[in-house]
Amino acid sequence: MADPTPTALAVQLLAILGRDNDRLTRIDNYLHGKHDDPYMPAMADDEYRLLAKRAISNWTPLLVNTPAQALYVDGYRAGDDKGKGSATDLTSPQWEHWQRSRLDARQSAVYKGALTYGHSFTLTERVKGVVLTKGLSALRTAALYEDPANDDTPHAALTVTAWPVAEVAGTARMWDGRFEYAVRFKSLDDANGVKVVRGKRHGASECPVTRFAASVDLEGRTVGVIEPMIPLQNRINQTIFDLLLAQSYGSTKVRTVTGMAPPVQRDPETGEVVYDEQGNPIPLPINHNAKRFLFAEDPDVKFGSLDETPLAGFIESIDMSIRHLSAIAQVPPHAMLGQIANLSAEALQAAEISLSRMIQEFRTGFGEAWERVFRLAAELGSAAGVDDFTGEVIWRDMEQRSLAQSADALGKLREQLGIPAKGLWKRVPNVTQTELDEWDDLADEEDSVGQLASALTRATSDPEPVTADSVAVAA
Structure with a gap:
């Protein structure tokens, strides 16, 4: 079967963006605090709607930032001819490419995009004679794979550079295994409005776009950390909304009085009661507030009170929901609730084991993606390492340990096991x-x-x- 034409590829890639647009936009909205409204009556007034707006408690950025802040590439170790990693060389072409692309600062955006939407992309290309790598948003980029679950090289990829507005067509860039194309389109679902113009060769032997996936199943589906947590986030918002309602309308004690009639207006000359047009006595205004009290001369008057609504149950429910969110998202409870008092170092380490395992999984997947980026950069820059499949990226150790504890442990490793001192340098914190x-x-x-x-x-x-x-x- 012949390969599809560039126009057919562009139509498929734009259709993928259209298919995923609603789902990814909803995830993006939750990341930025635009959540579904809590349940409220159909005839809710403005006060109800204001409380619903204030009930939004956005926990999703914490789910993304917590693992992303532990992902930091600090070096690259190239493989040698025997398939073993050689010493890290900060003057190597791979690391020079990294620094030239300013990926020390920009790598975080790639990780956060993958953790948020399930995947993000990078583009490695030659710009004015220099090979650079930059990140691409999942909201604008799509890729086609022959086997999306196992392939790391896309058959083709497309990223939108400008969305269509009114009568002005949108523009995009597309790459396959050899060429880069300029694409114009009227909408994501209008196949007849897609126009493709072949550009120049991009210089690589495969598509220069690399996917960074947080999690990929055997069906090729990518899932981030936000989408599975949306139901729990909605539950927290609903509970906080109910708390605000109870706090606003039922959290104060209500005083009651029965058998007491309010004073009425009387004619100052005759002392007779003054009536309104409907024949009802006109009551006098009562200046009653927290500083005043009422008394009655009639023994039949009874004073009482209505108890306030207790708020402890709502607060406990919020705390429970956050703990559920913490357990499912593999984020330590103390990171979300701020309860770290009287916790030993061993207890903190035990609480962060689940998070450490999740971070290690992300490092494995993202590390493979960066290694492909380095191979692409070597090919485009005519440098060594084009076929280096044994190299590996070096992740910075972001675990917080005291220097005294680390020094003591490293000293014991040196003395008792005879490990060379230089071999222990990398285990020094930070x-x-x-x-x-x-x-x-x-x-x-x-x-x-x-x-x-x-x-x-x-x-x-x-x-x-x-x-x-x-x-x-x-x-």
Whole structure:
């Protein structure tokens, strides 16, 4: 079967964007606090709607930011001819490409896009003679795979650069295994309005777009961390709305009085009761507030009160829902509730085990994607590493441990197991690859200076004179 034409590919890719648009837009709305309204009566007034607006408590950014803040690529270790990783070299072409693309700062947006929508993309291309990589939004980008569950190389990919407005057609860029195309379209579902113009060769042997997927099943479906949590987020919003209603209308004690008639207006001259046009007595205004009290002369008057609505149940329900959200999202409860008092280091570590496992899963998938990016950059830049499938990215250790504990543990590893000191440097908390290289250079300098000093000492030292005492001692 012949490959589909570029126009047919563009139609399919635009249709994918149209198919996923509602789902991804809903996820994007929840990320930015635009949630479904809590349930309220059909004839709810403006006060009800104001309380519903204030009931929105957006927890979804925390679900994205918590794992994303633990994902930080700090280096790249290229593979050697024997399939083993060589030492990290910050002057390698791969890492120079990383720094030139300013991915130290921009990598976070790629991770957050993948965690939010289930997937995000990067584009590696040559711009004015320089190979650069940039992120692409899942809201604007789609890719076609022959096997979406297992392939890391898309057959074709498209990203929208401008959406159609009124009579002005939208524009997009599309790539296949050899060429880049300029696409114009009237709408995502109008196949007849798609026009494709072939551009230049992009220079790579495969599509230069790389997918970063948070989770991919065997059907090729990608799922982020927000979409499964929407029902729980709605439950929290509903409970907070009910709490606000109870707090606004029923949280204060109501005082009651029976058998008491309000005072009425009387004619100042005759003392007779004054009536309105309907023949009803006109009551006098009563200045009653929290600083005043009522009393009655009639013994039949009874005073009472209506109890306030207790709010503790609503608060406990909110706390329970947040704990459910924490358990399902694999985010530690103390990170969401802020309850970290009297927790030992062991308890904190146990609470974060689930999060650490999830982060490790993300690192594995995202690391494979970055390795493909490095291979593409090497090919486009005519550098070594085009077929390097044994290289790996180095993730920064973001776990918070005290320096004293780490130093004690590393010292025991050095003394008891005989591990070389340089092999333990990477386990120092929050150390960067630049610092490791600097330490390596300083260690080499100290070693060379020490050897030179020893050689000079041996060359300039005079032998001890031979005496009778020394001979006797030797005998």
